[in-house]
Every structure is written in C-alpha cells, then in structure tokens.
Amino acid sequence: AEERGYGVDVQGFEDALERQRERSREDRARSVPTLEGEDLVEGWQSLQETGEQRFTGYDQLEFATDVLAVRISEDGLALQIADNPFYIEGGGQVSDTGRIEGDGWSTEIRDAVRVGDRVALLGTVPDGAFPEPLGAPLHVRAIVDSVSRRDTERNHTATHLLQAALRDVLGTHVVQRGSLVAPDRLRFDFSHTAPMTEDERRRVEEVVSENIWEDHELSIGPRAYDDAVRDGAMALFGEKYDDVVRVVEIPGVSMELCGGTHVGHTGEIGLFKVTSESGVAAGVRRIEALTGRRALQDLEEQVSRLDEVATVLGTSQENAAVRAEQLLAEKKELEGLLDELRSGGGAGESVVLEETIAFDEVAIEYKAVRLRARNADDARKWGDAFLSKEASGVAVVSADLPDGKHTLFAFVTDHLIGQGIRADAIVREIASVVGGRGGGRPHMAQAGVEDSDRIDEALRMGRDVVEKLTREAVG
Structure with missing residues (x-):
C-alpha cells in the first residue's frame, strides 16, 4: 500500500477487527440451541441443583455418572450429566455420538450442545421404560461411540500434520482459515493465493505419510499461553485464549493450541489420502482428505474401478493406461479415415x-x-x-x-x-x-x-x- 502512496491505519484495523470479534461472540451467546426446532433453554427438570459438570472424554469414553437435569419432549430426550465423556463441537471437531444407558432404558446420543454454561446431550426417544416420576439420584452410564471417536481422532491429528506439511511445501505464509474434523473426513482451509500443482499436492501427501510412518508420540498438556506462543505454538486467527491453554505437540513436526481429541501416536492414523484441493475465497484454498479406514476404503474402490477398466480394455491393471492410450490413438485414426470416406464417397x-x-x-x-x-x-x-x-x-x-x-x-x-x-x-x-x-x-x-x-x-x-x-x- 505504501508503494502505491496509500497510508494504512493499522490500529484502526485492529480496533475494527476486535469489535467484529466481540459482535460474533455476542451473537454466539445469544444463539439458542434447539432440538427439532424447540428452544432448549426452557423446559429442564433439575435433579441436582448444585451439580457440576466435568469433561472426562480425553481419557475415558465410558463413564458411570449421575444426571443433573432432564428435558423430555416428543422429539427426544436431552440430558445434562455430571461426568461427561462426550466431546462438544469446537475447534472444527464435531461432537461425539454414542448412547446413555439407564436402569431398563437407553437413548442414542446424536449431538452435544452448550446450553448456558452447561453441556446438553441430545438423544432419541428413550428405548425402554424411562423412570417416572423422576427423582434424584438418576444413575446412568455414558458411552461414547469409540469407533467414531477414533476415526475423528485420526482426522484431527492428521489435520495438524497437514498444516505442518503445507507450511513445509508451500511456505510459512500458510495458516489455518477454517477446518472440519469429522469421523468420515477432514477439511482444511488455509491461506494461499494459487491452486496447488500436482507435484505440490503429491509432496504434501508424502510429508504427512512420512510423519505417520515415523509413529511420533504426541505430547498433550496444559501450558501458560505466553510460554506456549513464545515456544512456537500456533493459535487460530481471531480466537481468544485463557491464560492456561492446552497444547498438542507432535515433537519436531507441529505444536498447536488445541482442545480437540487426538491419537496417542501418529502411526495410529494409518493412511492419509487427499481427495480434493480447491479455492473457496480470495487467497483461501481448501483441502479435503481421508484417513485410516476411510482412506483404505477409498483406495480399495479406486483399485476396484481400475480393475473394471482393465477388464473392459482386455488387459492388466499395470497396462491399463498404455492400452487406453493405444485405443484413443486408434480411435483418432479411425475417425480420420471415416472423414475421408465421407468426404470421398x-x-x-x-x-x-x-x-x-x-x-x-x-x-x-x-x-x-x-x-x-x-x-x-x-x-x-x-x-x-x-x-x-x-x-x-x-x-x-x-x-x-x-x-x-x-x-x-x-x-x-x-x-x-x-x-x-x-x-x-x-x-x-x-x-x-x-x-x-x-x-x-x-x-x-x-x-x-x-x-x-x-x-x-x-x-x-x-x-x-x-x-x-x-x-x-x-x-
């Protein structure tokens, strides 16, 4: 801007950006979570007025606990429990699913949302005899879907490896601009001005895969925010952090401030496969990828399709590309002969x-x-x-x-x-x-x-x- 004769009000920009962040936080605070269109703030029956909630999902996926509050409707059951192993959506990672089991009844948990300062688990209409009338204590067993969680953990750790690989291959200008971490896939938005070349995409896959095969042990724990940032931990643009933060480090590869769930060793990810790379906004690119079982399924489907193509071409998978090129050349030659026949009678x-x-x-x-x-x-x-x-x-x-x-x-x-x-x-x-x-x-x-x-x-x-x-x- 200075080269073109324009002045830049940096402080004014920072002030405007902070005001926008405050508006976003206020909007989130005013937003009301719903279950099938119902307001979830009202209609709760409290069973333990002074009960506190504690997230146990980093270490345990199954936990015996008590219900603090219940909300029953025609569309399903919502529960607030004391010891909660269900991860609530945040940092791009989706909420856990699973089930809550009581004495003679159970409900499938479809989502976890924040209601005020508590986490509510949104479940289906209970299967079995739900206790009526309700009274404390109501003992339950909270069970996170371990298969789904492990798939999500693979994708979350792979996202950290992906950002590190992008910075290694494309440059340190790459920073996260958004993400989705789900059981079946990952999506990562990052700052970059041009489409990736095929060579860059292949190199990123190779770097991520090398770090998976090296089976790095993750180091995860709380640290002072200032110390973590000073030591090189990457933080999300525009986010507010507490004085003490959770740091996820893959030694020698990546260090980020992150509250999500992860594998213990990178080798648990197994496979990593980029499925697409595209632009989503000016200066922002998006990569979508698969890991673990999903990546294996995708590769198996590709091999199956290649086998079908090879069968149609009457050759082996190894020679399918060569045979296809031969047939295309023959087709072009025949079309030329046909043109000559048509033009020459x-x-x-x-x-x-x-x-x-x-x-x-x-x-x-x-x-x-x-x-x-x-x-x-x-x-x-x-x-x-x-x-x-x-x-x-x-x-x-x-x-x-x-x-x-x-x-x-x-x-x-x-x-x-x-x-x-x-x-x-x-x-x-x-x-x-x-x-x-x-x-x-x-x-x-x-x-x-x-x-x-x-x-x-x-x-x-x-x-x-x-x-x-x-x-x-x-x-």
Whole structure:
C-alpha cells in the first residue's frame, strides 16, 4: 500500500477487527440451541441443583455418572450429566455420538450442545421404560461411540500434520482459515493465493505419510499461553485464549493450541489420502482428505474401478493406461479415415442419382446423394471435397443425422456460378418439396426438412432445377 502512496491505519484495523470479534461472540451467546426446532433453554427438570459438570472424554469414553437435569419432549430426550465423556463441537471437531444407558432404558446420543454454561446431550426417544416420576439420584452410564471417536481422532491429528506439511511445501505464509474434523473426513482451509500443482499436492501427501510412518508420540498438556506462543505454538486467527491453554505437540513436526481429541501416536492414523484441493475465497484454498479406514476404503474402490477398466480394455491393471492410450490413438485414426470416406464417397454415402447434364456446349456433372453424417459439418466436408474434385458440377446432398433429423445441402463449382447457376437458388426450390426453407451462398447452401419421406424426390428434382437454371442462363 505504501508503494502505491496509500497510508494504512493499522490500529484502526485492529480496533475494527476486535469489535467484529466481540459482535460474533455476542451473537454466539445469544444463539439458542434447539432440538427439532424447540428452544432448549426452557423446559429442564433439575435433579441436582448444585451439580457440576466435568469433561472426562480425553481419557475415558465410558463413564458411570449421575444426571443433573432432564428435558423430555416428543422429539427426544436431552440430558445434562455430571461426568461427561462426550466431546462438544469446537475447534472444527464435531461432537461425539454414542448412547446413555439407564436402569431398563437407553437413548442414542446424536449431538452435544452448550446450553448456558452447561453441556446438553441430545438423544432419541428413550428405548425402554424411562423412570417416572423422576427423582434424584438418576444413575446412568455414558458411552461414547469409540469407533467414531477414533476415526475423528485420526482426522484431527492428521489435520495438524497437514498444516505442518503445507507450511513445509508451500511456505510459512500458510495458516489455518477454517477446518472440519469429522469421523468420515477432514477439511482444511488455509491461506494461499494459487491452486496447488500436482507435484505440490503429491509432496504434501508424502510429508504427512512420512510423519505417520515415523509413529511420533504426541505430547498433550496444559501450558501458560505466553510460554506456549513464545515456544512456537500456533493459535487460530481471531480466537481468544485463557491464560492456561492446552497444547498438542507432535515433537519436531507441529505444536498447536488445541482442545480437540487426538491419537496417542501418529502411526495410529494409518493412511492419509487427499481427495480434493480447491479455492473457496480470495487467497483461501481448501483441502479435503481421508484417513485410516476411510482412506483404505477409498483406495480399495479406486483399485476396484481400475480393475473394471482393465477388464473392459482386455488387459492388466499395470497396462491399463498404455492400452487406453493405444485405443484413443486408434480411435483418432479411425475417425480420420471415416472423414475421408465421407468426404470421398465411401461407405457412408448412398447415391440417389448421378448423371451428366449436356446442354449445347455446357456439360454439368450432377450428383444427388444420401449421406450418413454425425453432424452437418460432415456434409460440408463432403461438399468441400466434391468442389475440389469437380471442374463443372452440382451436388445435392441429404445429411441424415443420428437423431433422425435431415438437412439438405447444395454445392456448385465456381465455373457454373459464373454461368448463373447458384446453390442458394437450387436449395430453395428443392426444399419446397420437403416442406423446408433454406438459403446460403452461391457455392454452398442448406435447408431444413419437414417431410423426410420425400427426400429422394427432392434430390432427383435437383437435376431438373439445374437444367432449368442452365437454360435460363444461356437463354
């Protein structure tokens, strides 16, 4: 900006950015979570007024605990529990799913949301006999879906490896601009101005995979915010942090402030596969990727598709690409031969009438044909070839197209045009036979066809039209 003569109010920008952050935080605070459109703030039945909640999900996925409050509706059951192993959505990571089991009843947990200063677990209509009337204590067992959680952990740790790899391959200007960490996939938005090349994308995959295979042990724990940032921990742009933060470190690779869940060793991720790279905004790119079981499934599907292709091509997977290139080359060669046949009077041509019209000292070669054509351009190529071969000739052509439609063409050599015989005059007269209308230039003209049953009649009539025009010309 300074190079272009503009001043930059840095402090004003920072103040405006902070005001926007405050508005965003206020909007989030005012937002009311819902269950099937219902306001979740109201309607709770408290079982323990002074009960405190504690997140236990970093270390335990199954926990015996007490219910603090219940909300029952036709759409399902919402619970607030004392010891909660369910991760609530944050930092790009989605909420856990699982189930709550009570004495003779259970509910499937579909989501976890924040209601005020507490976490509410949103479940299905209870299966079994839910206790009525309710009374404390209500003992339950909270069980996180361990398969889903482990898949999510693989994707979250892989996201940290991905950011480190992007900074290594593309440069340290790369910073996170958004993310999604779910059981079935990960998505990572980052600052970068240009699409990644195929080589860059491949190198990023290689760097991530190398760090997976090296099986780094993660170091996760609380640290003072200032100390963590001083030591190089990466923080999310625009986020507010407490004085004490949780740091997730992959020694020698990555260190980030993060409250999400992760694997213990990078080797647990197994596989990493980028599925797409695209732009989402000016200066922001997006990578989507798979890990673990999902990456293996994707690779197996690709191998299966390759096997199908190889079978169709009649070769092995290893030779499929070579065979495909051979077939494409053969196809191109055959298309060229077909063009030559069509333009030179080959198998795609059916002659309706061919004769020499002799009048005084004028001899005109007249040819009427039906041409099986892919499109109108095939007929034009045929006409160009005819005009280049004949010194004194007229051709009338019906281009019979694959969709059942037909187009009439007339072609006249330069010698005859000089004697007053024009393609546009010929095509207008023969088009009247098939209910069409047409026009064009002296050497080439075309017309539509409404009555395809009379095409041959129109082609034969062209001979009489040429004779009439010749008489008028010499007349």
